[in-house]
Structure formats: C-alpha cells, structure tokens
Amino acid sequence: MKNDFRKMEDEMDRLATNMAVITDFSARISATLQDRHERITKLAGVHALLRKLQFLFELPSRLTKCVELGAYGQAVRYQGRARAVLQQYQHLPSFRAIQDDCQVITARLAQQLRQRFREGGSGAPEQAECVELLLALGEPAEELCEEFLAHARGRLEEELRSLEAELGPSPPAPDVLEFTDHGGSGFVGGLCQVAAAYQELFAAQGPAGAEKLAAFARELGSRYFALVERRLAQEQGGGDNSLLVRALDRFHRRLRAPGALLAAAGLAEAATDIVERVARERLGHHLQGLQAAFLGSLTDVRQALAAPRIAGKEGPGLAELLANVASSILSHIKASLASVHLFTAKEVSFSNKPYFRGEFCSQGVRESLIVGFIRSMCQTAQSFCDSPGEKGGATPPALLLLLSRLCLDYETATISYILTLTDEQFLVQDQSPVTPVSTLCAEARETARRLLTHYVKVQGLVISQMLRKSVETRDWLSTLEPRNVRAVMKRVVEDTTAIDVQVGLLYEEGVRKAQSSDSSKRTFSVYSSSRQQGRYAPSYTPSAPMDTNLLSNIQKLFSERIDVFSPVEFNKVSVLTGIIKISLKTLLECVRLRTFGRFGLQQVQVDCHFLQLYLWRFVADEELVHLLLDEVVASAALRCPDPVPMEPSVVEVICERG
Amino acid sequence: MPAELEPGGQESPEDATSPAHALELLCHLEPAARGSTACVTWEPAGDGKRVISLADNHILLWDLQESSSQAMLASSASLEGKGQLKFTTGRWSPHHNCSQVATANDTAIRGWDTRTMSQIYCIESAHGQLVRDLDFNPNKQYYLASCGDDCKVRFWDTRNVAEPVKTLEEHSHWVWNVRYNHSHDQLVLTGSSDSRVILSNMVSISSEPFGHLVDDDDLSDQEERRLEEKSQEPPQDSVIATYEEHEDSVYAVDWSSADPWLFASLSYDGRLVINRVPRALKYHILL
Numbered sequence: 016m017k018n019d020f021r022k023m024e025d026e027m028d029r030l031a032t033n034m035a036v037i038t039d040f041s042a043r044i045s046a047t048l049q050d051r052h053e054r055i056t057k058l059a060g061v062h063a064l065l066r067k068l069q070f071l072f073e074l075p076s077r078l079t080k081c082v083e084l085g086a087y088g089q090a091v092r093y094q095g096r097a098r099a100v101l102q103q104y105q106h107l108p109s110f111r112a113i114q115d116d117c118q119v120i121t122a123r124l125a126q127q128l129r130q131r132f133r134e135g136g137s138g139a140p141e142q143a144e145c146v147e148l149l150l151a152l153g154e155p156a157e158e159l160c161e162e163f164l165a166h167a168r169g170r171l172e173e174e175l176r177s178l179e180a181e182l183g184p185s186p187p188a189p190d191v192l193e194f195t196d197h198g199g200s201g202f203v204g205g206l207c208q209v210a211a212a213y214q215e216l217f218a219a220q221g222p223a224g225a226e227k228l229a230a231f232a233r234e235l236g237s238r239y240f241a242l243v244e245r246r247l248a249q250e251q252g253g254g255d256n257s258l259l260v261r262a263l264d265r266f267h268r269r270l271r272a273p274g275a276l277l278a279a280a281g282l283a284e285a286a287t288d289i290v291e292r293v294a295r296e297r298l299g300h301h302l303q304g305l306q307a308a309f310l311g312s313l314t315d316v317r318q319a320l321a322a323p324r325i326a327g328k329e330g331p332g333l334a335e336l337l338a339n340v341a342s343s344i345l346s347h348i349k350a351s352l353a354s355v356h357l358f359t360a361k362e363v364s365f366s367n368k369p370y371f372r373g374e375f376c377s378q379g380v381r382e383s384l385i386v387g388f389i390r391s392m393c394q395t396a397q398s399f400c401d402s403p404g405e406k407g408g409a410t411p412p413a414l415l416l417l418l419s420r421l422c423l424d425y426e427t428a429t430i431s432y433i434l435t436l437t438d439e440q441f442l443v444q445d446q447s448p449v450t451p452v453s454t455l456c457a458e459a460r461e462t463a464r465r466l467l468t469h470y471v472k473v474q475g476l477v478i479s480q481m482l483r484k485s486v487e488t489r490d491w492l493s494t495l496e497p498r499n500v501r502a503v504m505k506r507v508v509e510d511t512t513a514i515d516v517q518v519g520l521l522y523e524e525g526v527r528k529a530q531s532s533d534s535s536k537r538t539f540s541v542y543s544s545s546r547q548q549g550r551y552a553p554s555y556t557p558s559a560p561m562d563t564n565l566l567s568n569i570q571k572l573f574s575e576r577i578d579v580f581s582p583v584e585f586n587k588v589s590v591l592t593g594i595i596k597i598s599l600k601t602l603l604e605c606v607r608l609r610t611f612g613r614f615g616l617q618q619v620q621v622d623c624h625f626l627q628l629y630l631w632r633f634v635a636d637e638e639l640v641h642l643l644l645d646e647v648v649a650s651a652a653l654r655c656p657d658p659v660p661m662e663p664s665v666v667e668v669i670c671e672r673g
Numbered sequence: 674m675p676a677e678l679e680p681g682g683q684e685s686p687e688d689a690t691s692p693a694h695a696l697e698l699l700c701h702l703e704p705a706a707r708g709s710t711a712c713v714t715w716e717p718a719g720d721g722k723r724v725i726s727l728a729d730n731h732i733l734l735w736d737l738q739e740s741s742s743q744a745m746l747a748s749s750a751s752l753e754g755k756g757q758l759k760f761t762t763g764r765w766s767p768h769h770n771c772s773q774v775a776t777a778n779d780t781a782i783r784g785w786d787t788r789t790m791s792q793i794y795c796i797e798s799a800h801g802q803l804v805r806d807l808d809f810n811p812n813k814q815y816y817l818a819s820c821g822d823d824c825k826v827r828f829w830d831t832r833n834v835a836e837p838v839k840t841l842e843e844h845s846h847w848v849w850n851v852r853y854n855h856s857h858d859q860l861v862l863t864g865s866s867d868s869r870v871i872l873s874n875m876v877s878i879s880s881e882p883f884g885h886l887v888d889d890d891d892l893s894d895q896e897e898r899r900l901e902e903k904s905q906e907p908p909q910d911s912v913i914a915t916y917e918e919h920e921d922s923v924y925a926v927d928w929s930s931a932d933p934w935l936f937a938s939l940s941y942d943g944r945l946v947i948n949r950v951p952r953a954l955k956y957h958i959l960l
Contacts, residue, residue: 476802581845600846600866604847604866604922607922607941650941
C-alpha cells in the first residue's frame with residue numbers, strides 16, 4: 016500500500032507539471048490570437064451596424080411595400096423597431112431624411128388603418144387588431160376610444176333596429192322565445208365582444224376609459240331593455256306561461272356575462288327588474304282571469320236557472336249547479352297556480368333571486384292572487400245583497416241560496432285546502448305578513464250569512480206582498496159566508512213548500528222542537544175556550560174587554576216575544592222559520608188596518624186554520640205559528656163590530672175539503 | 674188606521690163621573706166625496722184657518738171660515754199615474770211661511786207648494802217598501818225624516834234628493850212613526866211594530882252639531898278648561914235608549930208640547946207609556 020501511495024504521489028506530481036505546462040501554452044496561444052480576436056469582434060460589430068443601417072435605409076421602401084401589400088402588422092413592427100434610433104440620430108441629415116420619409120409613410124399607414132377601421136365592414140377581431148396597431152403607432156388613445164366606441168355603437172344599433180323591426184305589426188311577429196334568442200345572440204353577444212375587446216385594448220386608460228365604456232353600455236342597454244319590455248308587454252293573452260318563462264330565462268342568462276364584465280353598468284340588475292315586473296303583471300293577469308271565470312260561471316248558473324223547463328226533462332238541480340261552480344273555480348285556481356309555479360322552477364336562472372324566493376311567493380302568489388281572488392269572490396257575492404230596490408227582481412233567489420252555500424263550503428273546507436296547496440307549492444321564505452286562514456274563513460262565513468239573510472228577506476217579501484194584497488184589496492165588510500179557503504192561502508202554502516224543497520236541496524234539515532202528535536188537529540184552544548165568552552158579548556160593558564185584555568196580556572207576558580228579523584242559522588228549518596215569521600207578521604199588521612164584517616171574520620178564521628194545518632211542519636217551533644195565527648184572528652175579531660166566530664168543527668170541515 | 678172623515682170627533686157616551694169635556698162637531702170636510710181620507714193636518718203657524726186633507730190621490734186645501742163652522746175648498750191637486758195611486762200620509766212643513774207640504778204614496782215622497790199646488794220635489798224609492806210617516810226638522814229648513822216598512826229611518830235634505838243624508842236601521846220590523854223633538858231637533862223618536870220605541874241622538878245633522886256653544890265671558894277658568902277638553906271632538910250620533918215596555922206593536926209616538934223632555938207611546942194592546950229623556954243627556958244638551 017505504501018508503494019501504491021508513492022506511485023500515486025508521483026503521478027500527481029507529474030499531472031501538476033503537465034497542467035502547468037498546458038496553462039503556459041494556452042496563455043501563449045491567447046496572446047498570439049488576441050489581436051485577431053479583437054479585429055474579428057470589431058468586424059462583427061461593424062457588420063451588425065451596417066445591417067441596421069441597411070435596414071434603416073431600406074425602411075421607407077420596405078414600409079411602402081408593406082403598406083401596398085397590406086401587411087400592416089409587419090409594417091408597424093418595423094416602424095417600432097426603428098423609431099427610437101431615428102429619434103436619437105435625427106440631427107444627422109441622412110437620418111433626418113429617412114426619418115421624414117418614414118413619418119410620411121407611417122402617416123399614410125395610419126390613415127389606411129383608420130380607413131379600414133372606419134369602414135367597419137370587417138368583424139370585431141380585425142377591428143381590434145387595427146386599434147392595437149394604431150395604439151402601437153402612438154396615436155392618441157382617447158380618440159381611438161371614441162372611434163372604437165362609435166363603431167361599436169353603429170353595429171349594435173343596427174342590431175337594435177332589426178329587433179325593433181320585429182316588433183312592428185306588419186310582419187307576423189315571431190314568438191317571444193325567438194325574439195329573445197335573436198336579441199340575446201345579436202345584441203348581447205356583440206356587446207360582450209365589444210366590452211371584452213375594449214377592456215383589453217384600453218386597459219391602460221384607467222377609470223376614465225372604464226367609465227366611458229360603462230356609459231356606452233348603459234345607454235345601449237337601456238334601449239335594448241326598452242325593446243324587450245315592449246315585446247313582453249305584447250304577451251298579453253294566454254294562460255300558458257311556459258314559453259314566456261323560457262324566454263325570460265334565456266334573456267336573463269344572456270345578460271349574466273356582460274353583467275359580470277360591466278359591473279358598473281348595472282345590466283344584470285336591470286334585467287332582474289324587468290323579469291320581476293313581468294312576473295307581477297302575469298300575476299295580475301291571472302287574478303283577472305280567475306275573477307272573470309267566477310263571473311262567467313255565475314252567469315251560466317243564472318242562465319240555467321232562467322232557462323225554460325223542457326217538458327219531461329228535469330233541469331239541473333241546485334246541488335248539481337253548486338258542484339259545477341265549485342269544481343270549475345277550483346280547477347281554474349289549480350291551473351293558475353301551476354302556470355305561475357313555472358316562475359319558480361329550479362332550472363330557471365332567476366328563480367334564485369331574492370324577489371322570487373320571497374316576495375313573489377308570499378306577497379305575489381299567496382296574497383295578491385289567491386287571497387285576493389277569494390276576497391273578490393266574497394265581495395262579488397255580497398254585492399248581490401246590496402242591489403238597490405229590494406224588490407229582488409234582478410237576482411233570482413236561487414242564486415243567493417247557491418252563493419251562500421258556496422261561501423259556507425269555502426269557509427268549512429275549501430279555503431284551507433287551497434291555501435295548503437299554495438303553501439306547499441310555493442315555500443315561503445320571507446317574513447312578510449300573510450293573511451291567516453282564520454281571517455279568510457271568517458270573511459267567507461260572514462258573506463254566507465249575509466246572503467242567506469238576504470234570501471230570507473227576499474222570499475219573505477214575495478209571500479208578504481201576496482198576503483198584503485189579498486187583505487187590502489178585498490172588501491171585508493160585505494163578504495159572503497165562507498165556503499172554502501181562499502185561493503191565495505193555498506198559493507202561500509204551495510210557495511212555502513217550493514221554497515222548502517229548494518232550500519232542502521242545499522242545506523241540512525236543522526233541529527226542530529219535538530212535534531206533538533196532535534199538532535195538526537189543534538184548534539184555537541186559547542181563542543175558543545177562554546176568550547170566546549168574554550170577548551163577544553154584544554154589549555160593550557167596560558168590564559168585559561178588560562177581562563179578556565187582562566187575560567191576553569198575561570198570556571203575552573209568559574210567552575216569548577217574537578223577533579221577526581232575527582239572525583238566520585245555516586239550516587233549512589231556520590230559513591223557513593224566518594220566511595214564515597215575516598209573512599205572518601205582515602198578515603197581522605195588514606189585518607189590523609181593515610174593518611171586518613161577521614163573515615169577513617169567519618173567512619179570516621178559516622184561512623188561519625188552513626195555514627196552521629200546513630205551516631207548522633216547516634218551522635223550528637210550532638208554537639210560533641200558533642201564536643202568530645192566534646194574534647191574527649184576535650186582531651180581526653177586535654176590528655169586527657159584530658164578531659160571531661164559526662164553529663170549530665165547521666172550520667175543520669171546510670179546511671179539509673179545500 | 675182608518676181616519677175619521679171629520680176633523681172633529683163623534684160624540685161618545687158621556688160618563689157623568691169623568692171630568693172630560695164633550696166633543697162638539699163643527700163642520701164636515703165634504704165627506705166621502707173622494708174616497709177614504711188618509712190624513713188631515715192643520716197649518717202649523719197661522720190662525721188655524723187652513724187644513725189639508727189627503728184622500729186617495731188628491732190633496733185638498735180647505736179654508737175654515739166663520740169660526741170654523743164652514744169649510745171652503747181653496748185648492749186641490751191630484752196625483753196622476755198608472756195604477757191606483759193612494760196617499761198614505763202627509764205633513765205640513767213649518768218653514769217657508771208654511772207653504773210646503775210633503776206627502777207619501779207607496780215608496781215615493783213628494784213635496785208640494787200650497788200656493789200653486791204643484792210638485793216641488795219627488796224622492797223616488799225613498800224606502801224599499803211603503804213609507805209610513807214623515808216629519809220635518811223644526812229648527813233646520815229643508816230637512817225631512819221618513820220611516821217605512823223596510824225597517825229603516827231615513828233623513829233627507831230636500832235640496833238634494835238623490836241620496837239620504839243618514840239612514841238608521843235600529844228596528845227589526847216596520848217603523849210606524851218618526852218624530853223630531855219640537856225644540857231640540859237632535860232628539861228623534863221612532864216607534865215600530867217590533868214593540869220597541871227608540872230614542873236617537875242625531876247630533877251630526879241637527880241644528881247644533883257641536884253642542885251648545887257658551888260665551889267665554891260667562892265661564893270661570895276651571896270651567897273653560899273643561900269645556901275645551903269636551904268640545905275637542907263633536908259628539909257622535911247614537912241611540913240614547915230603547916224602550917221595551919210595550920208587549921205589542923207600537924203604532925204612535927209623540928213629544929209633549931208642554932215639556933220638551935216628555936214623550937208618550939201607544940201600542941196595540943192599549944198601553945200608553947209616558948217617558949222622559951234621561952237626565953244626563955238633558956243637562957248635556959242644556960249646558
């Protein structure tokens with residue numbers, strides 16, 4: 016090992032000496048070649064310089080050729096390269112000449128570029144190129160901005176004009192979807208390109224330039240929006256919203272891109288505003304449609320009621336008509352809800368905006384459309400009550416009955432059903448106040464009550480008029496012995512039965528006081544037994560009238576006072592009781608105004624017995640009928656100078672016969 | 674109620690023990706010549722020489738001469754039209770020198786000028802059904818109250834007959850009588866066949882809508898302040914009281930001509946009830 020190390024040491028020494036020798040030699044070579052090296056470098060430098068000079072001298076001609084060939088880009092590049100040098104050496108006359116030539120050519124180049132730019136026949140990218148080149152040539156940037164924008168405006172205005180042409184009446188207007196597509200692709204696309212190019216080119220301009228662009232975009236944007244709104248306003252009819260929603264969706268989507276680019280121009284907000292406005296209008300439109308449908312179904316009902324009955328064929332019953340009206344309204348409501356629901360579908364781009372998520376659902380749909388419609392239904396129904404001149408000639412009473420039942424049904428079931436449906440479909444996400452179900456139900460019940468009360472009044476009036484005329488136009492003093500019941504009483508009973516049937520079609524029976532088994536056989540017990548002797552004494556001694564008056568007054572103290580226009584319940588018995596009360600009270604008051612002969616009194620007696628035989632089964636409490644009829648006969652007796660009542664058995668025979 | 678044919682009454686059997694005077698027949702107003710008479714009223718002011726009677730569809734103005742022992746027909750007018758028109762009631766207006774008369778037939782109210790016997794105004798469909806009674810506001814010209822079978826009481830301004838000034842719907846059956854208090858016209862009395870008498874306070878259409886105005890000099894400081902507080906808001910129309918002492922229909926109500934706070938009502942069962950206006954209201958009106 017020591018040997019090896021010694022060998023290595025020797026070799027290392029040898030290497031060192033070799034290296035020294037090599038270094039030595041290398042230095043000697045460099046020194047020899049140094050001269051040549053310098054000269055070559057100088058030559059190379061001069062060569063480069065000469066080439067540059069050549070380039071410069073050739074520059075004008077090259078530029079000219081480039082301009083002729085139309086290779087503007089190249090020309091501008093050349094120009095760019097040479098400009099600094101020329102600037103520096105312009106004090107040298109030769110350079111000055113070159114510089115002048117170049118400037119002339121450059122000016123021509125710029126002019127040509129401008130011309131190309133102005134022609135505008137070329138598309139946007141070429142224009143952008145021109146502008147870029149012009150900027151590189153050192154043209155003032157604001158002018159270029161203006162011109163660029165002016166050009167863009169020209170193009171976009173053409174697009175707008177073509178859109179406007181579509182709005183005109185003469186060619187058949189394409190549908191809304193095509194319109195928005197056209198607008199979107201044409202105008203909005205162009206605007207996007209312009210905005211992007213501008214921002215690229217004139218980024219160095221800073222906020223002033225951006226402001227110009229924003230103003231430009233805003234102005235053209237507002238014109239575009241005006242056109243779009245006009246077109247949308249034309250979309251009046253049709254319940255189907257799907258086309259409209261799709262068109263609005265496209266419109267809104269398209270404006271997202273420029274909206275992002277041109278945040279200052281507020282395009283996206285304006286678009287959302289337009290969509291919101293259209294949505295509100297559609298809601299109003301739907302509300303009107305629902306109201307018209309309701310009125311239409313009411314007119315149908317009136318026609319069906321007024322139509323002459325074809326012999327052998329029964330007209331539609333009231334229950335059927337009611338079912339038809341209710342189902343048609345419900346189906347209209349469902350259709351409206353479905354078509355309005357399209358506005359909040361997931362795929363639609365604007366359904367995420369706060370308006371649609373919140374206010375549209377709660378205020379727009381639930382409040383204005385649904386609640387508004389229900390309220391207007393109640394108001395329309397109530398307007399039937401307030402018709403001037405309470406003769407009831409305008410509104411058929413069956414219609415009043417039907418409407419009152421409809422409102423009652425709404426109060427019990429339908430309103431909550433509709434509102435639940437609405438709430439399910441349109442999840443309300445904001446906190447604005449909504450009308451609770453109970454308020455609406457209370458309103459509907461109130462309407463139903465008013466309608467029913469009005470119905471009772473109207474029907475009561477009809478029967479009262481009959482009775483009043485029958486009492487007022489007859490000569491009671493000279494009438495003959497009664498042989499049969501008067502025809503008008505039979506008419507009254509028939510009418511009451513008809514009303515009973517009509518009401519029974521729609522309303523339940525109701526509660527009636529337990530009927531005693533001998534109700535129909537009841538005679539005027541109070542009247543005939545205790546009063547008879549005292550009252551009809553032929554001499555007017557003071558004591559006798561007092562006795563009977565005392566008796567009758569005591570009787571009255573213990574019986575309840577009859578309230579004639581008391582509130583009516585929602586069942587058949589209550590309605591009929593109200594009508595009969597009104598009619599009998601009228602009879603009473605009219606009888607008190609006439610003077611009766613003996614047979615007149617007996618006729619009244621017969622008539623009242625007949626009424627009692629048939630009317631007791633319609634009322635809730637038969638005592639009521641007895642009381643009123645007793646009063647009638649008693650009053651007639653008081654108005655008679657010669658009161659001799661008929662035998663009860665004879666009265667019964669006559670009534671049974673007639 | 675079928676009215677008597679004569680202004681005086683018939684003689685009734687005298688009771689020796691009662692202090693009532695006997696009635697004496699003065700003269701006839703051409704009985705039965707023109708059908709049944711609905712109403713007879715005296716001229717409110719003047720010397721009691723003129724009488725109007727309404728018979729069927731005629732208005733007849735009589736002049737009583739020679740201490741009312743003879744009646745001359747001064748002028749008359751008739752109502753023309755389809756069907757059998759019949760006057761139901763009439764009233765002589767105390768204003769305009771007693772030259773106006775209002776009549777009711779069916780649902781219309783007409784005003785007549787007695788000097789020319791021509792119609793001045795006509796309120797068509799004053800009520801839904803028959804008009805039962807009329808009364809003029811004693812302190813306010815042109816104001817008229819009417820009541821009818823549609824259970825309503827309506828107040829009219831005869832200068833504008835298109836719409837009633839006010840409508841009251843307190844009764845539940847036909848209203849037979851409406852009467853203004855003779856001196857304080859905000860008190861209105863109505864009687865109806867639902868056996869009730871209702872006294873209403875119609876302040877807003879009376880001649881003193883803001884209550885009694887008192888001179889400031891007469892008040893001490895304390896009272897002034899109190900009065901200012903009270904007169905901030907005008908009093909509202911309201912029902913003062915409902916009198917339910919009757920058991921049957923009330924057919925007549927009227928105010929006493931001696932005491933302005935007393936009134937009487939008469940019902941079918943022969944009950945005459947005399948009532949007073951509540952004391953609190955009386956002092957409120959007076960002070």
